[in-house]
Structure formats: C-alpha cells, structure tokens
Amino acid sequence: MHHYTFGDRVLSVTIYILLTLLAFSTFYPFWNALAISFNNGLDTSLGGITFWPRKFTLENYNIVFQDKRLLNGFVIALLRTAAGTVLSIICTAIFAYGMTKRELIGRKFYMVFGIITLYFSGGLIPYYLLIKDLGLRDSFWVMVIPGAISVWNMIIFRTFFMGLPAGLDESAKIDGCGHWGTFFRIVLPLSGPVLATLSLFTAVYHWNDWFTPGIYITKQNLLPIQTMLKQILNSNIMTEQMAQLDSAAQGAASRMRGITTKSLSMATMMVATLPIVMVYPFVQKYFVKGVLVGSLKE
Amino acid sequence: MSETTVEVLQAVPQKRLRARTITRFFKQWDLQLMVVPAIIFIFIFSYIPMYGTLMAFQNYNIFKGFWDSPWVGFKHFEMFFHSRDFWPVMRNTLVISLLKLLIGFPAPILLALMLNEVRKMVFKRVVQTITYLPHFMSWVIVAGFTISMLSTDNGSFNIMLQKLSLIDEPVNWLSASEYFWTILVSTNVWKDIGFASIIYLAAIAGVNQDMYEAAAIDGANRLKQMFLITLPSILPVIIIFMILAIGNLLNAGFEDILLLATNPALRDVSDVLDTYVYRMGIQSSRFSYATAVGLFKAIISVILLTIANLLARRTGNSLW
Structure with missing residues (x-):
C-alpha cells in the first residue's frame, strides 16, 4: 500500500536508534544497580561492574535481611500500603457512590466543597501544625488517615458508577436493598476495573512516599523503608552501620565478606523497589486505562 | 392572577x-x-x-497557638521580599521550572510521535514497558540511581566519559553547582517521559487515518505527515496540558531537589520556593514566615494559571 521513500527509511532508522538509546538509558541504571547488589563489595570498588556481577555473592542481601531495622522498615511499608490503600479506596468509593444520587440533598454544595480543595490548599506549614495538633505526629496512622478521602479519586469513581446501568439500583430497591446494601452487594462487585486502577495508584503512592514519615515521624521503628533508604543515601545509617560492623570482631568479618557502603545501599534499593517491579507487569493494562480516565476529568 | x-x-x-x-x-x-x-x-x-x-x-507562637498569636500584617512578606534569599530563590524557581517546561514538556510528545512511527509491535511494547517503569519508582530510588551513576567511585557515567577520552579524571558532578540544573532536568525527563507519553499516544490513536492516505497520495513523506497531520491533530490535547504546566510553573520540584541537592554547596542553585518553605518552616520552625512565602507562591500560581487560560481561550481551548 505504502511505498517508502529514502527519506522515510532514514527517519525510520533514526527513530529505532533513538528509541533503543532511550530504552537502554532507562534500563541501565536499574540493571547496573542489580549487578552491583549481587557483586562482592570490595570487588565492586575495583571498578568495571556494568552488566554482570564479577564475583557473585548473596552476602549483601544477607546483611540487608539480617538488619532488623531495615526488615522492620519493609514491614512498616507493607502495613502502611495495605492499610492506606484499603481505607482510602473504601471510604472514597462510599463517598463517590453517595454523590451519584440525584436525591442527595446538598449534592451540588458537597461537590463544590470538594473541588475547591483541588485548586487551593493551605500549604505545608498550616498542614504540619494541624497534624501536630491532631496528635498524629509520631504515630503510624499519620501515613494512613490523611489519605482516607481523595476528591480526585472520588470524581473518577463517581464517573464510573454513573456509567453503570440505571436499572441496577431500581431492582436492588425492589429486592429491599438500602443504599448501603446496593453499594456493597451490587455496585462494588461490578467495579473491578476502576477498583484495580485506583488501588494500584494509591498503593504505589503509599509504597513510595518517604516524605510524610520523614517529617512527621521521628521514631526509627515506625519509619518505612523508603524513608530509611533516604537516610542511607544521606549516609546517616550507613556510616553508623559500618561503624558497628567495623567495631571489634565484626570488623574483620565484614572486611572478609567484602561488604561496602555502596554494595549494601544497592541491595537495599533493590529490596525497596522489589514490590513495584514484581506487580508492574501484571498491572500495565490497568494503569494505561487509569491515565486515560484521569485525563478525562482534567 | x-x-x-x-x-x-x-x-x-x-x-x-x-x-x-x-x-x-x-x-x-x-x-x-x-x-x-x-x-x-x-x-x-x-x-x-x-x-x-x-x-x-501573625507572629505565630507555638505555645500561644493560632487564636492568641499577635497579628503583624504584612511583616513576613516584607521580610521575605527584602531578604537576601529572595532573588536567588526566585531565580532558581523560575529557571528550574522553565527548564523543566521547555525540555520536560515536549519530550513525551516527541516520544509519542516516534513510538507512533514504529511498526514492529514487539519493539514498541518493549520500549513502552521499559520507559513507563521509572514513573512508579519513588524519588528516593531514582535519586539513588542518579547518585550511583554519577559517583566518582566507579560511577558508570564517569567511566563512560573516561573511555571516550572526554575527561581524564572522574568528575564529582553532584557537588558542582554548574551541573545541577542539567542533572535535575535530565533526571525528571528520565523518570516521566514514558508515562507522560501515554496520553499523547492515546490522542494520536484517535487521529483519522484517511488523512494519512490522502497525504501519501499527495506525496507527503512520513516526516511531513508527522508534523503536518499528527502534530496538529493532537494540538488541543497539547494546549490543555500546556495550560496545566504553566499553572504549575512555580512548582519547580520538591522531592527531587531535596534528594539530589544534599550537598549544601548546591544551595545557591537548588533552593526553590518549596524547599525554602520546608527549610524555613519545618527545619527552622519559622512558621509564620514560611507560611507567608507559601501563600505568596500560591497567589502567583493562581495569577499564572489565569493568564495561561486567557491565552488559551484565544485559541479556542480553555479549562474553564
């Protein structure tokens, strides 16, 4: 059908080269970190590790998984992601379902009340003082409760619910279901795609958020792994840890095992990204859909 | 009646x-x-x-609380305008966000245009899968990669440049202020180029295919088709995102700067309004002062968004 001119060929080849370079430069830092995390630390410091480990070892991961604080950070991050996502999705979906009802008195007011918050916010400092006054500082719940209602997600849920067949509500009413019964027994089971998409984005936010715990939590045992990793990159923990390792008998052992700051932080980074990379292939189709839904409301 | x-x-x-x-x-x-x-x-x-x-x-006092703290009018605003930090912070905010806009905004459009030309579906899917991934990683991880790549201790970037004989000794990129903006903007593009291209790819998918046929018959090659058909067809989408980007102009970045500019030597080039609010408010407990700076930023943002929207209305595309 098409006949390609010489110019088209040049364009095509250029595009393939540029895209390959882009994909490579995106992939390489990750792959390189992975290779370093599996390589003997002392050997790494000799240089030259690019794609494959030279002296393969699991020792870096061994140290990371034996470090009680890092393990605790991993568990905190999992708990926070699970609690935060479930709470936010349920509360926001209930809110959104109520907002679809025409007979809801004050519906317009509620909508404007919510939408204003998308454009204006009090900013960091008043919010910080509010959290402090609510007594949420140094509490696990500061990572969970403030995200319980998302107006943004409410609008997406609402759009989805309004697209469901209208007859559903009617038949549920005839069967004696109230609003809550209809929501939980009929609407929610039909909302698979939107639930999956919004849960994914909410979960990714919770897993990746290092800043909230960073400013509201000072207790080390409540910090999720991302915030700890930030401290490691600022080499707070790491110097401490190395000092501990270097102390007395352990020092010789660590030198023999060939552990360095770099190899340890790479292994920690891999552990902190692992859940994202693991679920990523399965959820790709959902997030592409999610972006499109999200852009409609913009 | x-x-x-x-x-x-x-x-x-x-x-x-x-x-x-x-x-x-x-x-x-x-x-x-x-x-x-x-x-x-x-x-x-x-x-x-x-x-x-x-x-x-107010002169907010943490012991008196909001209700009992004394009112002081515009004192904190004046203090900020007259402070030594004002011009550097404003300059950094504007330069960094303009750089992000000039480079970070067209980059995903270009990527979408290029992906659209790819006929090998497997190749396309692989590129998409790889480039979307960094969006889902936290800034901590991305900063970790950046630090590792640029490190003087066998960072791959230094090694590559040495192999190409472009430098003799490893350069400590992240502690020299002249490279900071480049690093910051590149890292941002790296993280979000793929994900941001999704929306443009979707817009391109909606372009009427007959136009390409007609253009081919008229003898337009693919490069011409790209710029004369595809790009104009998705212009409304581009304009809407442009308005949103201009409204965000004072959001020069926050997490990325906090994580990459850990070296205090970089403060001259890295301090932007948001990090300044954080530093003054949270770290130095100057609550009222930091709130004033934040409010100043919010007001300018609303003005910018309004102007951008007015401009867009002339072209027939506006948010409200």
Missing part, C-alpha cells in the same frame, strides 16, 4: 419547603451518612489548613 397573589403563593411554600428539606434530609440519613463524614474529613484536612494560612499575617 395579580403579582401580589403570586408572591404570597410563593412565600408560603418556600417556608414549608425549607421545613420539608430538613425532614427529607433526616429521612435520607443512610444516604447522607455516605457523604457527610467525607465532607467533615475534607473540612478538617483541607479547609482548616486553608484558614490556617492566615498565620502568615
């Missing part, structure tokens, strides 16, 4: 209507119970802080 009777007839039901509304409100309590708690939640977590910005006009 005379006008007075109409008024009387309307006045009576209105009173009754209000009474009925209240009864109806309580009658649908189960429905209201789905919404009212969320509204109260929004009131607490969004409206109370909004009201709290008034402390920009």
Whole structure:
C-alpha cells in the first residue's frame, strides 16, 4: 500500500536508534544497580561492574535481611500500603457512590466543597501544625488517615458508577436493598476495573512516599523503608552501620565478606523497589486505562 | 392572577419547603451518612489548613497557638521580599521550572510521535514497558540511581566519559553547582517521559487515518505527515496540558531537589520556593514566615494559571 521513500527509511532508522538509546538509558541504571547488589563489595570498588556481577555473592542481601531495622522498615511499608490503600479506596468509593444520587440533598454544595480543595490548599506549614495538633505526629496512622478521602479519586469513581446501568439500583430497591446494601452487594462487585486502577495508584503512592514519615515521624521503628533508604543515601545509617560492623570482631568479618557502603545501599534499593517491579507487569493494562480516565476529568 | 397573589403563593411554600428539606434530609440519613463524614474529613484536612494560612499575617507562637498569636500584617512578606534569599530563590524557581517546561514538556510528545512511527509491535511494547517503569519508582530510588551513576567511585557515567577520552579524571558532578540544573532536568525527563507519553499516544490513536492516505497520495513523506497531520491533530490535547504546566510553573520540584541537592554547596542553585518553605518552616520552625512565602507562591500560581487560560481561550481551548 505504502511505498517508502529514502527519506522515510532514514527517519525510520533514526527513530529505532533513538528509541533503543532511550530504552537502554532507562534500563541501565536499574540493571547496573542489580549487578552491583549481587557483586562482592570490595570487588565492586575495583571498578568495571556494568552488566554482570564479577564475583557473585548473596552476602549483601544477607546483611540487608539480617538488619532488623531495615526488615522492620519493609514491614512498616507493607502495613502502611495495605492499610492506606484499603481505607482510602473504601471510604472514597462510599463517598463517590453517595454523590451519584440525584436525591442527595446538598449534592451540588458537597461537590463544590470538594473541588475547591483541588485548586487551593493551605500549604505545608498550616498542614504540619494541624497534624501536630491532631496528635498524629509520631504515630503510624499519620501515613494512613490523611489519605482516607481523595476528591480526585472520588470524581473518577463517581464517573464510573454513573456509567453503570440505571436499572441496577431500581431492582436492588425492589429486592429491599438500602443504599448501603446496593453499594456493597451490587455496585462494588461490578467495579473491578476502576477498583484495580485506583488501588494500584494509591498503593504505589503509599509504597513510595518517604516524605510524610520523614517529617512527621521521628521514631526509627515506625519509619518505612523508603524513608530509611533516604537516610542511607544521606549516609546517616550507613556510616553508623559500618561503624558497628567495623567495631571489634565484626570488623574483620565484614572486611572478609567484602561488604561496602555502596554494595549494601544497592541491595537495599533493590529490596525497596522489589514490590513495584514484581506487580508492574501484571498491572500495565490497568494503569494505561487509569491515565486515560484521569485525563478525562482534567 | 395579580403579582401580589403570586408572591404570597410563593412565600408560603418556600417556608414549608425549607421545613420539608430538613425532614427529607433526616429521612435520607443512610444516604447522607455516605457523604457527610467525607465532607467533615475534607473540612478538617483541607479547609482548616486553608484558614490556617492566615498565620502568615501573625507572629505565630507555638505555645500561644493560632487564636492568641499577635497579628503583624504584612511583616513576613516584607521580610521575605527584602531578604537576601529572595532573588536567588526566585531565580532558581523560575529557571528550574522553565527548564523543566521547555525540555520536560515536549519530550513525551516527541516520544509519542516516534513510538507512533514504529511498526514492529514487539519493539514498541518493549520500549513502552521499559520507559513507563521509572514513573512508579519513588524519588528516593531514582535519586539513588542518579547518585550511583554519577559517583566518582566507579560511577558508570564517569567511566563512560573516561573511555571516550572526554575527561581524564572522574568528575564529582553532584557537588558542582554548574551541573545541577542539567542533572535535575535530565533526571525528571528520565523518570516521566514514558508515562507522560501515554496520553499523547492515546490522542494520536484517535487521529483519522484517511488523512494519512490522502497525504501519501499527495506525496507527503512520513516526516511531513508527522508534523503536518499528527502534530496538529493532537494540538488541543497539547494546549490543555500546556495550560496545566504553566499553572504549575512555580512548582519547580520538591522531592527531587531535596534528594539530589544534599550537598549544601548546591544551595545557591537548588533552593526553590518549596524547599525554602520546608527549610524555613519545618527545619527552622519559622512558621509564620514560611507560611507567608507559601501563600505568596500560591497567589502567583493562581495569577499564572489565569493568564495561561486567557491565552488559551484565544485559541479556542480553555479549562474553564
């Protein structure tokens, strides 16, 4: 059908080269970190590790998984992601379902009340003082409760619910279901795609958020792994840890095992990204859909 | 019917209507119970802080609290405008966000245009899968990669440049202020180029295919088709995102700067409004001062968004 001119060929080849370079430069830092995390630390410091480990070892991961604080950070991050996502999705979906009802008195007011918050916010400092006054500082719940209602997600849920067949509500009413019964027994089971998409984005936010715990939590045992990793990159923990390792008998052992700051932080980074990379292939189709839904409301 | 009777007839039901509304409100309590708690939640977590910005006009004292702290008018605003930090912070904010806009905004459009030309579906899917991934990684991880790549201790970037004989000794890129903006903008593009291209790819998918046929018959090659058909067709989408980007102009970045500019030597080039608010407010506990700076930023942002929208309305695309 098409006949390609010489110019088209040049364009095509250029595009393939540029895209390959882009994909490579995106992939390489990750792959390189992975290779370093599996390589003997002392050997790494000799240089030259690019794609494959030279002296393969699991020792870096061994140290990371034996470090009680890092393990605790991993568990905190999992708990926070699970609690935060479930709470936010349920509360926001209930809110959104109520907002679809025409007979809801004050519906317009509620909508404007919510939408204003998308454009204006009090900013960091008043919010910080509010959290402090609510007594949420140094509490696990500061990572969970403030995200319980998302107006943004409410609008997406609402759009989805309004697209469901209208007859559903009617038949549920005839069967004696109230609003809550209809929501939980009929609407929610039909909302698979939107639930999956919004849960994914909410979960990714919770897993990746290092800043909230960073400013509201000072207790080390409540910090999720991302915030700890930030401290490691600022080499707070790491110097401490190395000092501990270097102390007395352990020092010789660590030198023999060939552990360095770099190899340890790479292994920690891999552990902190692992859940994202693991679920990523399965959820790709959902997030592409999610972006499109999200852009409609913009 | 005379006008007075109409008024009387309307006045009576209105009173009754209000009474009925209240009864109806309580009658649908189960429905209201789905919404009212969320509204109260929004009131607490969004409206109370909004009201709290008034402390920009106070000398907020943490022991006296909001209600008993003395009012000082525009003192903190004047202090900020006259402070030594004002011009560097404003310059950094504008330069960094303009750089992000000039480079970070067209980059995903270009990527989408290029992906659209790829006929090998497997190749396309692989590129997409790889380039979308960094969007889902936290800034901590991305900063970790950047630090590792650029490190003088066998960082791959230094090694590559050495192999190409472009430098003799490893350069400590992240502690030299002249490279910081480049690193920051590149890292941002690296993280989000793929994900941001999704929306443009979707817009391209909606372009009428007949136009390409017609253009091919007229002898337009693919490069011409790209710029004369595809690009103009997705222009409305581009403009809408452009307006949003301009409204965000003062959001020069926050997490990325906090994580990459850990070296205090970089403060001259890395301090932007948001990090300044954080540093002054959270780290130095100058609550009122930091709130004033934040409020200043919010006001400028609203003005920018309004201007951008006015411009866009001329082209027939506007947000409101």
